[in-house]
Amino acid sequence: xxxxxxxxxxxxxxxxxxxxxxxxxxxxxxxxxxxxxxxxxxxxxxxxxxxxxxxxxxxxxxxxxxxxxxxxxxxxx
Amino acid sequence: xxxxxxxxxxxxxxxxxxxxxxxxxxxxxxxxxxxxxxxxxxxxxxxxxxxxxxxxxxxxxxxxxxxxxxxxxxxxxxxxxxxxxxxxxxxxxxxxxxxxxxxxxxxxxxxxxxxxxxxxxxxxxxxxxxxxxxxxxxxxx
Numbered sequence: 001x002x003x004x005x006x007x008x009x010x011x012x013x014x015x016x017x018x019x020x021x022x023x024x025x026x027x028x029x030x031x032x033x034x035x036x037x038x039x040x041x042x043x044x045x046x047x048x049x050x051x052x053x054x055x056x057x058x059x060x061x062x063x064x065x066x067x068x069x070x071x072x073x074x075x076x077x
Numbered sequence: 078x079x080x081x082x083x084x085x086x087x088x089x090x091x092x093x094x095x096x097x098x099x100x101x102x103x104x105x106x107x108x109x110x111x112x113x114x115x116x117x118x119x120x121x122x123x124x125x126x127x128x129x130x131x132x133x134x135x136x137x138x139x140x141x142x143x144x145x146x147x148x149x150x151x152x153x154x155x156x157x158x159x160x161x162x163x164x165x166x167x168x169x170x171x172x173x174x175x176x177x178x179x180x181x182x183x184x185x186x187x188x189x190x191x192x193x194x195x196x197x198x199x200x201x202x203x204x205x206x207x208x209x210x211x212x213x214x215x216x217x218x
Binding site for chain 2: 006008009010012013050053054069071072073074075076077
């Protein structure tokens with residue numbers, strides 16, 4: 001399946017991108033490995049994951065066209 | 078919830094206050110303004126903050142904040158939130174929250190709670206920009 005991955009805040013800066021499109025993803029685990037290979041520097045940062053605008057606490061079941069967002073700690077206000 | 082480019086201007090604040098006056102059920106408006114502070118780190122002053130947001134998610138999370146506040150404070154009639162994105166200079170306003178209620182007790186408590194929820198729940202990020210153009214990402218405690 002095809003998955004869009006979004007990076008925000010400091011994570012957009014360290015990866016050098018706001019959005020990457022991944023094809024032929026088999027599972028969330030597979031996606032995490034692909035992202036880890038492309039952006040090994042992410043391991044040094046804290047973040048939460050949102051799928052289609054909702055934060056997930058466990059590995060989600062991904063579907064075709066999902067948007068997976070990497071969210072560093074919030075800093076609004 | 079409005080995410081705007083640039084600071085919350087005195088004109089925008091005035092418009093929100095005027096809009097509140099049209100609700101004749103309200104006896105109290107509690108207004109919070111968040112301002113970019115000229116902090117000093119390692120001898121360098123903050124000149125501005127650059128805000129960015131996950132806008133689609135901000136909208137949904139702001140709706141949850143509205144619902145949570147309205148259910149906790151039954152005297153609250155309306156909640157207005159404006160947050161800036163982009164570069165906001167020290168001394169400029171980056172957040173406005175106005176809670177209007179029948180009476181002052183719920184207006185002020187609900188306003189304070191709304192500000193806390195905004196800081197905790199909204200996917201918004203800020204980078205301090207110093208006078209030498211270096212930057213530092215910050216997070217809420």
